[in-house]
Amino acid sequence: MKRIEIAGGGLAGLSLGIALRKRGVPVLVREAGSYPRHKVCGEFVNGVTFTTLKNLGIAGIFENALRHSRTRWWIGACEVLDAEMARPALGMSRWEMDELLRDLFLAEGGELQVGDRVAREARQGRVWTAGRRLEKESQWLGLKGHFEKVPLKGGLEMHIGDGGYVGLTPIAEDGGRVNVCGLFKRRSLRGENLTVSYLRACGLGKLAERLEDGVLDEASVTGVSGFHLGAQRVEEELCSLGDAERMIPPFTGNGMSMAFESAECALESLVSYAGGGDWDRCREEIRAALEKRFKRRVAFALGLHGFLMTGAGRAGLSLAARSGVLPFHWLQRQLS
Numbered sequence: 001m002k003r004i005e006i007a008g009g010g011l012a013g014l015s016l017g018i019a020l021r022k023r024g025v026p027v028l029v030r031e032a033g034s035y036p037r038h039k040v041c042g043e044f045v046n047g048v049t050f051t052t053l054k055n056l057g058i059a060g061i062f063e064n065a066l067r068h069s070r071t072r073w074w075i076g077a078c079e080v081l082d083a084e085m086a087r088p089a090l091g092m093s094r095w096e097m098d099e100l101l102r103d104l105f106l107a108e109g110g111e112l113q114v115g116d117r118v119a120r121e122a123r124q125g126r127v128w129t130a131g132r133r134l135e136k137e138s139q140w141l142g143l144k145g146h147f148e149k150v151p152l153k154g155g156l157e158m159h160i161g162d163g164g165y166v167g168l169t170p171i172a173e174d175g176g177r178v179n180v181c182g183l184f185k186r187r188s189l190r191g192e193n194l195t196v197s198y199l200r201a202c203g204l205g206k207l208a209e210r211l212e213d214g215v216l217d218e219a220s221v222t223g224v225s226g227f228h229l230g231a232q233r234v235e236e237e238l239c240s241l242g243d244a245e246r247m248i249p250p251f252t253g254n255g256m257s258m259a260f261e262s263a264e265c266a267l268e269s270l271v272s273y274a275g276g277g278d279w280d281r282c283r284e285e286i287r288a289a290l291e292k293r294f295k296r297r298v299a300f301a302l303g304l305h306g307f308l309m310t311g312a313g314r315a316g317l318s319l320a321a322r323s324g325v326l327p328f329h330w331l332q333r334q335l336s
């Protein structure tokens with residue numbers, strides 16, 4: 001069997017590697033960083049099905065994940081929504097998730113090279129799962145940190161402000177540790193706690209005060225900028241999956257699910273290639289499968305994201321939610 005080389009050992013790369021190993025395919029994952037590591041992420045997986053996780057052979061990893069079945073939304077200081085999730089979201093820190101996936105990949109006989117940054121080049125048998133493409137002109141900044149002593153109000157909290165939104169997710173059973181992760185339009189702000197500065201600038205002062213009363217785990221603080229949402233610029237010859245192929249706006253909590261789903265989309269074509277199939281055909285099949293699965297979902301999410309970024313959009317959402325006409329479950333289905 002031919003070996004598959006995977007560039008990028010994040011969620012798409014490792015889950016694909018595990019699934020291929022379970023089908024007897026030799027796999028090398030080349031990862032630029034190391035494990036465990038904190039990543040900018042809201043740390044809840046929304047939308048992924050048990051069937052997908054089982055198909056990839058990674059369902060066991062989520063046995064002990066938290067199950068979040070409620071979500072509450074605020075626009076500014078005003079609570080606008082308290083709703084049951086259509087399907088519980090899975091809660092786990094990226095520190096834990098990426099490491100568990102790495103361990104499973106190695107246990108399945110996968111080969112892993114860490115500290116190995118791969119040049120962005122297409123090759124037969126190479127799958128590109130190296131995450132979002134660097135875009136210097138980007139307007140976005142993602143920030144994340146773990147806090148203790150920030151009591152939650154129940155369920156997944158989403159706070160939407162002027163030029164950004166932030167999610168609060170419990171990452172321990174007792175709710176003692178909370179992940180705070182936001183996406184903001186970049187501004188020239190400084191401060192010891194940048195998330196707090198951004199919250200104030202977005203008109204989310206009450207939430208900023210709550211965080212200031214808590215204790216920030218400095219080691220967990222991470223930030224990311226220089227990316228575009230939506231389809232990424234991908235060279236014709238490159239076989240890319242996950243964020244490297246397209247990025248859904250983070251408020252959906254669906255990016256990790258898409259990383260797993262994209263691995264699932266690519267699986268059978270890669271197994272056929274490894275068994276002697278044609279590489280160009282394999283690449284084309286994967287590209288078509290991704291387009292079919294994600295095009296509508298990501299376009300819809302981008303539309304809503306744009307809506308949330310305008311004052312009129314937020315006012316409309318607030319009005320619809322408070323008067324009980326917001327089709328929350330329908331929206332959730334479109335976004336996962």
Ligand SMILES: Cc1cc2nc3c(=O)[nH]c(=O)nc-3n(C[C@H](O)[C@H](O)[C@H](O)COP(=O)(O)OP(=O)(O)OC[C@H]3O[C@@H](n4cnc5c(N)ncnc54)[C@H](O)[C@@H]3O)c2cc1C
Pocket residue numbers: 007008009010011012013030031032033040041042043044045046116117118119120129130131132141142143181182183224241242243244250252253254255256257259
């Ligand atoms: C602010 C923010 C909040 C988010 N919140 C959520 C959320 O709550 N729920 C959710 O589901 N999703 C969320 N996401 C999205 C989610 O984090 C991503 O969709 C997901 O991590 C994509 O997985 P991936 O495997 O494609 O990429 P990644 O997880 O980014 O993995 C890519 C890997 O490739 C490695 N790499 C990079 N370059 C190279 C190279 N040249 N050679 C080798 N290795 C390389 C990196 O080190 C990394 O390990 C959020 C994103 C942002 C920005």
